Amino acid sequence: MNAITDVPGVLVGHHHRVGDGWATGTTVVLLPEGTVGGVDARGGAPGTRETDLLAPENLVSRVDAVCLSGGSAYGLAAADGVMRWLGERGRGFRVGPATHEVVPIVPAAVLFDLPRGAWGNRPDADFGYAACAAAAAGPVEQGSVGAGAGARVGSLKGGIGTASAEVGEITVGAVAAVNARGEVVDLSTGGFHAPGEPGEFPEPPGWAAQVSALPTDLNTTIGVVATDARLTKAECRRLAMSAQDGLARAIRPSHTLFDGDTVFSAATGTHAVAGPAALNALYIAAAAVFARAVAHGALAATTVGDLRSYRDVWASHGS
Template sequence: MAVPGKTNTLTDVTGLRVGQAEDASVQTGVTVILPDQRAVCAVDVRGGGPGTRETDALAAHTLVDAVDAVVLSGGSSYGLAAADGVAAVLGAQGRGFALMEIPGVPVSPVIPSAILYDLANGGDKAWGEAPPYHQLGKAALAAASHEVRLGRAGAGYGARAGSRMGGTGSASLVTADGITVAALVCINSFGSVTLPGSDVYWAWPWEIDGEFGGARPAADWSAEPEDWGAAKINPGARENTTIACIATDAALTPAQAQRLAIMAQDGLARAIRPVHTPFDGDVVFAVSTAARPLPEPVEFNLARLGSLAADCLARAVARGVHAAA
């Protein structure tokens, strides 16, 4: 039986820290997922309007087989500059990819990232030629620790989940044989995270120990096919996105990490309705810190991890919105 880890967050995975930074006046923020050592990473993109950086380099057939960090950011396309700030610091520390060491030639930090749209949330966006994301990336990296703040924190600081306050959520599971899988998510969805006309989360069947309030639907409740409840009224192209990172301490190849990311996307479908729309830029990264081997039979245990990852992601969505409220 799998149970939540000690903190019920992404940092229950051995070898990972998380940094979060916000600018309250701008109503935006950045989250950095920082592995202690370079880590295998993959990505799955399902939304119709994604904004990403260096995701092509994560394909299983490409040269680079590990990353130095993953960055999630608000700010729409401006937020991609957060990874520049992280790259500048890590490169100065000598962390990055190089085919060989050549005196005077810097390494190249590999930092895939994804952004969500929070430009219309009322914050002061009159930044001219100096958007805050480069510095926010540096600040989030400097804040990396084993603490993960939920709700209005990091990249989820200025987000909206349908017509509700969005935010940052996280959840973890540890299996009976000692494997840890966890999720961190920043929820800025077009779709609703709650059943129409109620405060019951769509993710309620996967809740553990009342971690997001314990509300349950009435016994005779049923879903109307076109009642989306608290979804956003006027969605705009690329104005909605849920971005997430799944992590495990099981050793995975890039192709196996890709399968984990694909299966984890089902967690968004369990927690948000509708999801993966033309208006959303939904992106899920999967990271392996390889602290323990993936048990045999490998294919079966990869399927286990994928199912648990989807459960964690659904719970993380509800935890993030619940904490923001």
């Protein structure tokens, strides 16, 4: 399906509101029990939760879900709903003898989309809960949905994108909420920076001049890279670091002082990795799939208000 859900057991759900003063949402990645987690944050303005927990030297190595949300720091409240949904099902770090005595481990990151809607309209715990209820395997809806509902990438509408690849018997997949200060396309050609994506489309007349006059927002591209490989916590962190390399390939400039670029990683542990060369191949794949996921987020996005989508600007490109 060319999606993060190609990794067996990984589910994705969206919840968003668009219209009537709203343009924001939440995306949740639900993970199988026993999944090892990692994180890498490189932007200068991250909005995150439970990232210190994922450091290799700290106690908890398993994660239950990752919450990606709009709403800037306010949107971190969406993770409360994810915890509530998981807690009701007995999922989490066990702290007592009863099945309900658990603390769900839900790392989260947010992006800045506050200008897209009326002030005060941002995701809360109900968004996170609803995204969990909607989570499923199979194709992942892309574009102006979930955490990508109010996203912007440079001069264009951003959105949710996903991609996957196979490395032997191992699958690597990514989902990205693309909301960067930089551009995902070369404005002189309309071609995507990410290698292997459509390129060389004519520049709309006067578009570069229009872009230079556009105001800039605070930003952030956030996402998850997942694999069914068996990784340690430190190896899992390296997977997230590699995905950040893919982000840098796809967006220029990336990791700026105004972006909070954060990538989480997840390893479900189904397949053993046969040595350092095989491990390195996974890291190469992580960069490639995250770059493609970023491009797919922009390709699938639809215009919201006066923020035009790639499809509308370069209308001659149909896929």
